[in-house]
Amino acid sequence: MAVDIDKDGKVGCAYYVAIDEALHIEEDIALGGLELVDTLLLRVQPTTVIVPNRAPGNLVELLERDSQRLDDDASNPEKGSHILRHLASAEFDYENGRDVLANLDLEQATPDPIEVLPAGDDSMNLFHSSDHQKLVRLARRISLDSHLSIGCAGAVLGDIDRRRAAEASCLDPEEHSPFQVVSIRMNTPEDTMLISADALISLQVIQSELHPNPQLQYSSNSESKAKESLSVCGLLQALACTAQGKLRLRQMLFRPTTEIDTIERRQQAIAVFLHPENQEMATAIRKLLRKVKNTKSLLHYVRMGVDRVRGQLSVRTEEWRALLRFTMISIQLREAIKLLSGYSSVEILARVFDSIDPRMFTSVGETIFKTIDFKLSKENGRTEIRTGASEILDELRRTFSRICKMLPGVEDALRKGVPAHFACHIQYCAIIPQLGFFTAITLDGESGEGIYNGNDAVGDNWQLGFVHEGIAYYKNNKMVDLDSHYGHLPTEISDEEINVMLNLTAEILAKEEHLITVSELFGELDSILALALAAAKYGWSAPQMTDSNVIDITGGRHPLQELLVPSFIPNDCFLAGGSGCDEPEDRSCQGETSGEGGTEGGSTDGDERGEGSSMLILTGPNNSGKSVYMKQIAVIVYLAHIGSYVPAKSAIIGITDRILTRIATRETVVDDESAFLVDIKQAAFTVNFATRRSLVLADEFGKGTSTETGSALFTAYLAHFLDLGSERPKVLVGTHFHDIFENGLLESQEGVDLAHMDVRLNEEAEEMEDEITYLFKLLPGRGESSLASSCAAKNGVDVEIIERAEDLILFQEGHEDLGVVCGGLMEERNVGLARARTQRFLDMAILGPKASVDGSLREKLEELVYQEDEDDEIGEELDLGP
Known part of the structure; x- marks a missing residue:
């Protein structure tokens, strides 16, 4: 097993199971930390663990805890459970791991779609590269966004190659070679919703921007110089008032849970804070939490030392003062929680209340206060021991x-x-x-x-x-x-001061674990308070979580978009994924949605809508709000799975295991990939990883190639999900490929709803940009036109260009060949101009007895050919356009 962890706590892991000859790759987990590594060790139970040389010290310490020593006796039952080895950091390189994985000779479990694509189509020439083909095939199996885990996979494969080479010399050539890799499996965390980096960025769950000062963007300091821009994470983190609360909230956002019990516990805590009787006390608790520093970092300073007392290492007075304040505020918070109505029924509040022992915290606070003279320390600029401490x-x-x-x-x-x-x-x-x-x-x-x-x-x-x-x-x-x-x-005075400080440090560190536990509970409490404040501030409501595979939203809003507009138009949504009830003996399906994506009439969760579709296709005008609508549905589902209230009048959200998107095309010069290839890889990931409990979003998939190829790909993409029957996911898509409906390319309409955003047209408007008014209201049925011309006019495109485009649109809608039409127009114009110029040449009477040419013949001929004004008049007379 290979493990890697970055400075922000993101964990990557890959391991090889010899008996199955399978390589397992874990999804990168943001802010997983050492706790996740410990969990992976228990779950995988590896015989060998490899880490890069640059691995952080705390990770190495954790792995060395149970590793085998060189002096371990084989008969010793207490010997380490695994061998720990360090490899060069280069072996954990992402690009190396990706290339090694792409070049693995694996059996194709399903027909390869890359091979059946039309090679003669110029738009598909990018697939002619064998490297691109391999990467696309690899993207069907794993998420290429898991950079750390893919680097770990490369390290594992390199180690396997060395073992295979060592074993090969001892084997008979006809024997099966050991350490073969016949399959790759991508593992997602249990009880955690999978949401890829593309989805996080597309939905604006996270969106970092560099520090505005360029000198600070590339500082050598190890701390990140990025700040959270307008995003869901930034919106919620701004409401947390402690460092540990912001960290805990970010962990919740990166690891949305699929456990209904956990979600309901968080909702219950939010409800207690929002209760009218508890409003004042909740505000008081927030004020107390603002004064709390991260005790874990304070105790780190206590252990390591950051200042000097008489020339010896000790702790700055500010840290001791913060620890003293922490003990005092802990007792005050306990009393404040006790005054909350219904606190005992809320798990987090009960845990905080029970974890704070007033006598212990009072003892710690008194010890610090009786030891350090804070007033004298401030005057002298160093830590001073109070009289009476020794x-x-x-x-x-x-x-x-x-x-x-x-x-x-x-x-x-x-x-x-x-x-x-x-x-x-x-x-x-x-x-x-x-x-x-x-x-x-x-x-x-x-x-x-x-x-x-x-x-x-x-x-x-x-x-x-x-x-x-x-x-x-x-x-x-x-x-x-x-x-x-x-x-x-x-x-002697300096030595005695050191002894006093060491005794104080020892007494504090003896209670370190308990103090850190309480501090972490404060972070969790702060994160719940932040969610409660967001619900009160932005008018969010509690969603009803259900095991039924439905999304039923009434009056849904986008939490970020509504902050940027004078008024936001809410919209509803109802989708029902497959029930997974193909097998009649599967009793676990009872009460879930029907096999065609609708809910059964007797739903245990009180849904009265009846059957619903699993797919909603949005068409209609550009800039009318289709993309915002799709994103708001996904964000509402996402917020519901972190236990938050959601921006909707009401919502019934079925447990969703994955949110997969094909929305934003993130191009970079680092990767040799076209925009269309990036879209294909995203779509391939959604196709191969979607389950019936997944939510799939695709906005204008197929637009990066020719219209015929793009609409064909898009149709096949939709048909794939519809053909899954009772295993179909919930799908939200937006498109301008109207020919798939007009030409009947989408054979089965069962389980599909069409919708568009309402607009009002004023054909009598004097200016073209005033012809269209967007109402942003979702209506059933297909939108017939994208109204791209009006959209272009509203955004400053020249009128002549728009008029010319509309003429071409009319020809196209009449199923005329634009090449022939445009060619005919130009030929007619050229013939007319040639006749006019010939007549002018004859009128000049250059030859014959009546010739009357003044000046040189060349000048007269140039004047004849370049009479542009007259040529334009001729074009107008012929009604040929400019």
């Missing part, structure tokens, strides 16, 4: 204070013992930690020594110690005598 330290300080009070008398005695004219240059006596007592003398700038250096002192040895800021510091007999009696005091 009797030994207090006694040492009292002794040191007496010595400091004694030093002025020592200064006076020294002044009396030197010549009178030098006495004024003795500044003071001081004790310097680690160095002892010194006499400070005014510095002589010429000699670089003190103005008085004790040369005339009889029986007294003056030695220059160092010079600092115009003062020379000397050791003499009196200073040496003080050193012998009291010079150890600063060191």
Whole structure:
């Protein structure tokens, strides 16, 4: 098994099962962290684990915990469960792993669609590349967006090749070679909705943008310089008030759950916070949470140390103050939760309440407060120990204070013992930690020594110690005598301060696990409060989650789009996926939707709509809101699966295992792929990974090639889902390929609904851009026209271009060959112009007795040919257009 984890906690994993000769690739899981790695170890139970050399230290520590040691005895029952090996980071490279996977010789389980595509079609020439063919085939099996896991797969395959080479020399040539890879399997996390990176970006669940300061975009700092733009994640994270709350909310967003119990628990917590009786207390809890820092990072500073106390590592005063505040606020939060109506029935509130032991938190807070003098620390700019924290330290300080009070008398005695004219240059006596007592003398700038250096002192040895800021510091007999009696005091004081801080640290770290647990619970509480605030602020309602395979939304809205427009028009949606009830003995299907995508009349969830379609095809005008409608349905389903309320009047959401999209074409110069190939890969992934509980969105699939090829691909794409019968997913698509309906290309209409967005046309409008008014209301039936000309006019396209386009549209709608029509028009125009020019040439009378040509013949001929104004008049007379 190969494991990799990036700095943001995203986990990638791949492993090989020898008995099945199968390579398993896990979907990359954002913010999975070490907990997920630990879960994978328990689930897979690998014999060997490989990690890159750049693997973070905490991952290596986790893997070394149960790894085998070199001195492990084979008979020892407590030996490690796996061998841990480190490989070069280059072996975990994504592109290398992708290429190795693409070149695997695997049996084709199904007919290869790439081979039957029309090779003669110029639009399909991009498939002639063998590398492209391999990548497309690979995309049918796995998600190429899982960069870490694909890199891990490459590392696993490289290790398998080395093992195979080592074993091959010992085998008979006719024997089956070990470590073969006959299949690849893509695994998705259990109880978690699969949503790909393309879907996350297309639906604007996440959308990061770089820091506006270019100098900070590429800083060497390891922290990310991207910030969340207008997105669902950014919208919700802005409402969380703690660092751990924002992190927890992001984890929920990246790992939507398919467990109804978990979803309902979160909804129940939101409902408690939204209850009118709890509004005021919920606000008070938010104010308290704003004062809480991430205790996990604070305790990290406690363990590692980030400042100095008397030259030794310790913790900054701000961190101790934050820990003290955490203990105080924890007790206050416990009391606030107790005042919430119905708190005991909400799991997260009950867990927070039960986890906070007032006596323990009070003890921790008092220990910190009685140890650190925060006021004195602020004044001195360093951590100061409070008086009374240690009797030994207090006694040492009292002794040191007496010595400091004694030093002025020592200064006076020294002044009396030197010549009178030098006495004024003795500044003071001081004790310097680690160095002892010194006499400070005014510095002589010429000699670089003190103005008085004790040369005339009889029986007294003056030695220059160092010079600092115009003062020379000397050791003499009196200073040496003080050193012998009291010079150890600063060191003893520093050592005792260190002991006090170590004792404080030990007492705090003894409760580290419990403090971190409470801090994480605060993060979860903050994330639920953020969802509750979003529901109250934006008018969201609680969805009803069901095992039935339906999406029933009344008055749905797009949570981001409605923030950008003066008013938003809500729309309904009803889709019913397959029931999976082909086998009569499958009792688990009872109460679910019917085999053709509709719900049975006796639905256990109270659905009264009856049968419904599994596919909704949107047609109609450009810019009328089709894409926003599709995205809002997916976002509502997505929000429901994180336990949030949703932007709708009401909603019944069936458990959805995957949201698969073919919406946004993300092109990059890094990958040698055309826009059409990117679309094909996205569509292939949706086809091969969709289940009956999936939601599939496709917006204008097939538009990147010729109309005939695109409409054929789109029709086949829809027919594939419709032919799945009771296993058909819920599908939302938008298209402008009207010929698939007019020519009857989509054979079966069962289970399909057509809809369009309402518009109003005003044919009497003076300006073309005023002809169309978008109403953004979903209506049943097919929209007959895209109204692209009016849309182009509203967006500033020149009128002459639009009029010319409309003429061509009329010819096309009359099933005329545009090449012949346009060619005929040009031929008629050219014949007319040739006749006119011939007549003008004859009228010039160049030859014969009546010739009257002035000037050169060349000039006259040029004037004859280039009479553009007259040519245009001729074109108008012939009604040929410009």
